[in-house]
């Protein structure tokens with residue numbers, strides 16, 4: 001019998017993983033709530049694959065703790081294998097097998113019903129079951145890998161860069177199927193460096209940079225609470241019109257300040273607009289990519305991994321610092 005799913009499908013607490021001199025995962029903590037699509041974003045080398053390997057128990061961590069579906073990924077790896085589906089960055093399939101033989105082979109490791117569900121998935125993807133794996137395109141192989149990862153109806157599906165190298169149509173198909181999965185209560189954890197495409201499917205997003213967790217939040221709250229302020233000031237010497245913890249990033253081009261801010265109230269915006277050094281202030285909704293560029297571009301790592309506001313100019317802000 002499977003244990004009941006805990007509220008957190010995955011829990012990282014101060015996880016550290018070092019490879020010789022490289023700290024690939026550096027004090028990372030996050031919770032993946034059950035039943036959501038959770039996207040871990042970051043550039044090459046950010047530590048995404050290492051985090052996935054750690055949650056699968058295929059690398060041993062050097063510090064902290066990990067729970068996956070309430071279990072220890074190393075001690076409970078066999079039990080977890082039946083509750084998790086994995087689509088690795090480069091699926092390892094036997095080239096000489098046919099698509100159907102691949103499913104038949106994998107079915108040997110799983111409970112009854114696996115092969116029927118695998119065949120149904122392959123049929124829906126429109127892949128010929130008699131084709132050999134070596135004859136498949138990259139997109140078709142990815143679909144076979146997804147069919148294998150889901151035919152045992154796992155509670156948690158983990159995908160490492162699932163759309164890398166796929167054409168736009170297949171990428172869309174793949175990501176949309178993740179939303180369907182989450183709608184049935186399955187938890188989907190995926191890593192990606194494609195912020196834009198993840199924006200359409202993820203409920204929660206986490207951002208890593210050089211092993212550190214820069215930010216983690218539900219997409220809805222991130223987008224609701226973050227704003228871009230474009231402030232035209234009277235002179236190029238006028239400092240940032242806002243400072244404090246609410247400023248994610250501040251950049252000046254000529255007489256215009258571009259501020260990425262959080263939790264800023266209407267009265268704070270009115271205060272900026274009414275400043276004698278401000279000509280005009282407009283408020284926009286930034287894209288997820290713009291928000292993350294703000295966090296990554298301006299962030300300074302601190303002990304808790306959170307970014308510090310760091311205006312590019314050394315000038316003091318015009319308006320008083322904003323408290324939340």
Ligand SMILES: Nc1ncnc2c1ncn2[C@@H]1O[C@H](COP(=O)(O)OP(=O)(O)OP(=O)(O)O)[C@@H](O)[C@H]1O
Nearest residue numbers: 019022024042043044045046047048049050051193
């Ligand atoms: N087996 C290993 N031995 C030594 N260093 C490693 C090993 N695996 C990863 N690293 C290093 O750890 C860091 C994180 O790598 P990781 O593969 O986790 O990043 P990633 O975010 O998945 O990158 P990508 O998007 O390129 O797959 C990198 O600096 C990488 O060089």
